[in-house]
Amino acid sequence: xxxxxxxxxxxxxxxxxxxxxxxxxxxxxxxxxxxxxxxxxxxxxxxxxxxxxxxxxxxxxxxxxxxxxxxxxxxxxxxxxxxxxxxxxxxxxxxxxxxxxxxxxxxxxxxxxxxxxxxxxxxxxxxxxxxxxxxxxxxxxxxxxxxxxxxxxxxxxxxxxxxxxxxxxxxxxxxxxxxxxxxxxxxxxxxxxxxxxxxxxxxxxxxxxxxxxxxxxxxxxxxxxxxxxxxxxxxxxxxxxxxxxxxxxxxxxxxxxxxxxxxxxxxxxxxxxxxxxxxxxxxxxxxxxxxxxxxxxxxxxxxxxxxxxxxxxxxxxxxxxxxxxxxxxxxxxxxxxxxxxxx
Amino acid sequence: xxxxxxxxxxxxxxxxxxxxxxxxxxxxxxxxxxxxxxxxxxxxxxxxxxxxxxxxxxxxxxxxxxxxxxxxxxxxxxxxxxxxxxxxxxxxxxxxxxxxxxxxxxxxxxxxxxxxxxxxxxxxxxxxxxxxxxxxxxxxxxxxxxxxxxxxxxxxxxxxxxxxxxxxxxxxxxxxxxxxxxxxxxxxxxxxxxxxxxxxxxxxxxxxxxxxxxxxxxxxxxxxxxxxxxxxxxxxxxxxxxxxxxxxxxxxxxxxxxxxxxxxxxxxxxxxxxxxxxxxxxxxxxxxxxxxxxxxxxxxxxxxxxxxxxxxxxxxxxxxxxxxxxxxxxxxxxxxxxxxxxx
DNA sequence: GCATGCGGGACAAAAAATGTCCATCCTATA
DNA sequence: TATAGGATGGACATTTTTTGTCCCGCATGC
Numbered sequence: 001x002x003x004x005x006x007x008x009x010x011x012x013x014x015x016x017x018x019x020x021x022x023x024x025x026x027x028x029x030x031x032x033x034x035x036x037x038x039x040x041x042x043x044x045x046x047x048x049x050x051x052x053x054x055x056x057x058x059x060x061x062x063x064x065x066x067x068x069x070x071x072x073x074x075x076x077x078x079x080x081x082x083x084x085x086x087x088x089x090x091x092x093x094x095x096x097x098x099x100x101x102x103x104x105x106x107x108x109x110x111x112x113x114x115x116x117x118x119x120x121x122x123x124x125x126x127x128x129x130x131x132x133x134x135x136x137x138x139x140x141x142x143x144x145x146x147x148x149x150x151x152x153x154x155x156x157x158x159x160x161x162x163x164x165x166x167x168x169x170x171x172x173x174x175x176x177x178x179x180x181x182x183x184x185x186x187x188x189x190x191x192x193x194x195x196x197x198x199x200x201x202x203x204x205x206x207x208x209x210x211x212x213x214x215x216x217x218x219x220x221x222x223x224x225x226x227x228x229x230x231x232x233x234x235x236x237x238x239x240x241x242x243x244x245x246x247x248x249x250x251x252x253x254x255x256x257x258x259x260x261x262x263x264x265x266x267x268x269x270x271x272x273x274x275x276x277x278x279x280x281x282x283x284x285x286x287x288x289x290x291x292x293x294x295x296x297x298x299x300x301x302x303x304x305x306x307x308x309x310x311x312x313x314x315x316x317x318x319x320x321x322x323x324x325x326x327x328x329x330x331x332x333x334x335x336x337x338x339x340x341x342x343x
Numbered sequence: 344x345x346x347x348x349x350x351x352x353x354x355x356x357x358x359x360x361x362x363x364x365x366x367x368x369x370x371x372x373x374x375x376x377x378x379x380x381x382x383x384x385x386x387x388x389x390x391x392x393x394x395x396x397x398x399x400x401x402x403x404x405x406x407x408x409x410x411x412x413x414x415x416x417x418x419x420x421x422x423x424x425x426x427x428x429x430x431x432x433x434x435x436x437x438x439x440x441x442x443x444x445x446x447x448x449x450x451x452x453x454x455x456x457x458x459x460x461x462x463x464x465x466x467x468x469x470x471x472x473x474x475x476x477x478x479x480x481x482x483x484x485x486x487x488x489x490x491x492x493x494x495x496x497x498x499x500x501x502x503x504x505x506x507x508x509x510x511x512x513x514x515x516x517x518x519x520x521x522x523x524x525x526x527x528x529x530x531x532x533x534x535x536x537x538x539x540x541x542x543x544x545x546x547x548x549x550x551x552x553x554x555x556x557x558x559x560x561x562x563x564x565x566x567x568x569x570x571x572x573x574x575x576x577x578x579x580x581x582x583x584x585x586x587x588x589x590x591x592x593x594x595x596x597x598x599x600x601x602x603x604x605x606x607x608x609x610x611x612x613x614x615x616x617x618x619x620x621x622x623x624x625x626x627x628x629x630x631x632x633x634x635x636x637x638x639x640x641x642x643x644x645x646x647x648x649x650x651x652x653x654x655x656x657x658x659x660x661x662x663x664x665x666x667x668x669x670x671x672x673x674x675x676x677x678x679x680x681x682x683x684x685x686x
Numbered sequence: 687g688c689a690t691g692c693g694g695g696a697c698a699a700a701a702a703a704t705g706t707c708c709a710t711c712c713t714a715t716a
Numbered sequence: 717t718a719t720a721g722g723a724t725g726g727a728c729a730t731t732t733t734t735t736g737t738c739c740c741g742c743a744t745g746c
């Protein structure tokens with residue numbers, strides 16, 4: 001941590017909670033503006049009058065702009081917000097936490113975003129922004145990128161800025177369709193991500209839980225065969241980590257299977273595989289997509305997960321592969337470290 | 344200025360006055376401890392209850408120690424204080440001020456210490472500490488150092504730490520005796536500074552305002568002759584700058600001479616010379632000591648002056664020589680810049 | 687044009703900061 | 717050893733600041 005920051009923390013400790021509060025207010029305005037005091041107060045769970053005082057100060061500092069339609073962040077405020085992210089990262093000791101997570105999970109890379117998605121959904125956007133940055137730094141010309149679906153990866157795609165000068169990239173969905181809203185499906189994400197990268201994409205229209213027969217016959221389709229071949233040779237995989245119980249429900253597994261899954265200790269799901277906290281595969285969705293063996297061979301794997309409730313799922317996933325870029329939030333990270341210590 | 348500091352100033356502006364207040368409390372404790380609440384409150388000019396709150400916080404942070412004899416700084420607190428000096432230096436924009444002073448006076452080096460001695464005498468000690476550091480960095484083996492008298496240079500000597508590994512240094516008074524307390528006379532300062540540098544010293548016992556005859560006969564004394572020879576070949580001169588009016592009074596000049604001096608525009612005094620704001624010599628004390636020509640040839644000149652009331656004196660002195668290390672306080676610096684702008 | 691949500695004003699209530707006094711305990715000194 | 721001075725810590729009234737709450741007029745979108 002910067003020595004200046006240490007100094008300030010020692011001499012003016014009052015500033016820490018103040019800074020954090022102000023940061024959260026600014027984040028809300030940044031992502032939701034223009035927005036009114038009342039909504040802001042509700043979202044942040046603090047009094048309206050407090051929000052009002054904060055806004056007034058932020059306005060005086062030129063960080064936000066108050067209009068009749070609500071409060072919005074100024075360009076200057078946005079640049080300050082970006083710097084504040086790093087500062088909060090330092091203040092909350094994220095670097096220390098990152099080291100602990102890496103040790104607890106025995107993985108190569110961990111990035112911890114301040115906050116907890118379970119308590120403040122906007123933290124997801126900061127995490128997504130960070131994951132998008134990782135992706136941006138990893139992707140080179142002629143690379144093929146696999147993506148999964150889900151709200152988290154959707155957000156990563158949304159936070160990705162338009163890239164220029166990148167040649168011949170290809171984005172493909174990593175596995176067959178998941179239910180849920182169209183927008184968050186891997187097909188949609190792949191298409192839009194490809195657009196942002198200035199590359200091409202392919203779609204994969206296959207339902208979940210198909211029979212082996214159907215799977216085999218589908219595999220003979222040239223289009224699908226092509227895509228599966230690409231999947232075997234992915235350069236980058238960008239995927240989310242889900243909780244087993246939630247994913248089972250979302251995919252509408254039969255009640256019986258669902259129960260059995262959880263009984264067998266499944267805690268997490270990623271690209272179609274259900275696994276327990278130690279990384280043992282409990283079940284794989286019968287669909288076309290990336291295989292565990294493929295996953296372990298991909299050069300770059302970027303996993304994103306937010307919320308303390310996903311700690312066990314992340315723990316399990318980390319056992320599948322050690323070379324990984326794991327982007328999680330503070331809530332998940334602290335829970336992971338706790339889990340590691342209690343064992 | 345550090346970008347982190349800028350950020351903090353924008354997002355948590357409340358911390359600035361808070362930090363400054365706390366810094367001053369810590370300074371008082373640092374230099375005057377152990378000391379009680381009441382004396383502290385009186386010295387700082389703030390309420391006793393406030394001091395109490397501050398002390399309590401500082402204690403919680405482990406910066407000070409409360410004992411029955413009063414409050415004193417802890418070793419940790421002292422190290423924090425040292426770092427705080429730099430931080431306050433940044434916050435108050437001293438670097439900017441230093442640049443302005445250098446430009447206004449057209450000199451090579453300026454160091455500005457936060458605060459104003461005229462309002463808070465403790466600032467003098469910070470300034471002295473800084474000057475001591477400059478001296479420490481300048482002095483090498485076999486060097487001869489000339490010093491003047493006065494409270495300021497006395498303080499510099501006091502802030503100097505015991506040096507080791509320095510060989511064959513010599514400290515001599517730069518001019519004949521000034522009245523005033525024994526402790527602050529150049530002879531005394533030279534002796535004690537020599538002790539701290541692990542070197543030797545010589546004394547010069549000559550009164551002020553002697554006749555030319557007396558001066559000449561004194562100069563034949565081998566001891567004095569030796570010293571004067573050394574003075575012509577000084578490596579470093581460390582001296583204070585005084586106000587002409589105050590110095591004339593201190594040296595008990597006849598009322599008539601005193602008035603004439605001021606009428607002729609004398610504003611400052613240094614090593615026996617009275618000069619006006621443009622650096623024209625109005626009068627030199629008839630005594631044995633360093634000459635103006637000597638002064639202009641010395642490799643390193645370190646001048647120390649504190650208090651906004653000395654602005655004109657500093658201004659005048661700066662005209663005598665451009666290559667100089669000038670250590671002043673914020674009060675003097677701002678006044679100097681003001682003078683420069685109004686011209 | 688109408689409803690919704692916005693900012694800003696106003697004011698009471700609550701909380702925090704500050705001023706003030708006093709009891710008690712050390713410590714240096716006569 | 718007795719005593720005076722200065723120190724802390726507790727207590728409490730008072731002032732100032734912060735916070736909760738309501739209402740009003742106005743812009744905006746439907």
